[in-house]
Amino acid sequence: xxxxxxxxxxxxxxxxxxxxxxxxxxxxxxxxxxxxxxxxxxxxxxxxxxxxxxxxxxxxxxxxxxxxxxxxxxxxxxxxxxxxxxxxxxxxxxx
Numbered sequence: 001x002x003x004x005x006x007x008x009x010x011x012x013x014x015x016x017x018x019x020x021x022x023x024x025x026x027x028x029x030x031x032x033x034x035x036x037x038x039x040x041x042x043x044x045x046x047x048x049x050x051x052x053x054x055x056x057x058x059x060x061x062x063x064x065x066x067x068x069x070x071x072x073x074x075x076x077x078x079x080x081x082x083x084x085x086x087x088x089x090x091x092x093x094x095x
Contacts, residue, residue: 004035011037038065 003012003020012032020032041061042049049057 001034002037004033006033 001017003014003017004010005012016032017034020034038061039058040054041057041064044060044064049060052060
């Protein structure tokens with residue numbers, strides 16, 4: 001689970017998640033929204049995937065789970081040798 005900014009549609013730092021109330025009253029809405037975001041798959045249909053490469057496990061995860069809007073999604077990945085592209089992606093991921 002990660003904290004999610006519903007207005008700007010982006011992940012929030014982990015520290016924001018730690019400020020979330022454990023239980024909201026029925027009439028009040030949680031100030032910090034959360035989503036489930038998968039980033040690795042280690043077990044599927046009774047089979048351990050620990051010895052399989054991460055690239056294959058992530059492909060299996062994307063095939064096994066359907067994204068549900070912004071509530072449940074898989075981690076985006078990029079596998080390449082282009083250092084500039086990787087640097088840009090890392091910089092774009094920092095809030």
